[in-house]
Amino acid sequence: MGLVRRGGWGAAIAAPNRQVIALQSDGSAQYTIQAMWTMAREQTNVVTLIASNSRYGILRTELGRHGGSSTGRASATLTSLADPALDWPALAAGYGVPAQRAETGMELTRALGRALVEAGPQLIEMVL
Incomplete structure (x- = not known):
């Protein structure tokens, strides 16, 4: 079993x-949502675990690095994925x-137990 961060389909095609x-x-x-289509087309054995916290964490980090505030109302709204909420199972x-x-x-x-015994790609949304 291999563990990768992001996509995963390249590793699955290679092995x-x-x-x-x-x-x-x-x-x-x-x-990188389009990787789902590639995984389905190629029927790669990839289980994608989505850590779902309903926000763009990297954007909040970058705001802080450049002197901005991620705690203000505008920043929180612009970096939120909660309204509308993403439906990862439906997207997949x-x-x-x-x-x-x-x-x-x-x-x-x-x-995860169910996904690991199935052939082809699977997605699990892990709600945080």
């Missing part, structure tokens, strides 16, 4: 007999990737 787990946060996944399904949502540690354990 098609190995299971790949890709870790991704919801904000950065917005920049739209790209042809089966998906599950986990809100507790037990739900994540069960979802």
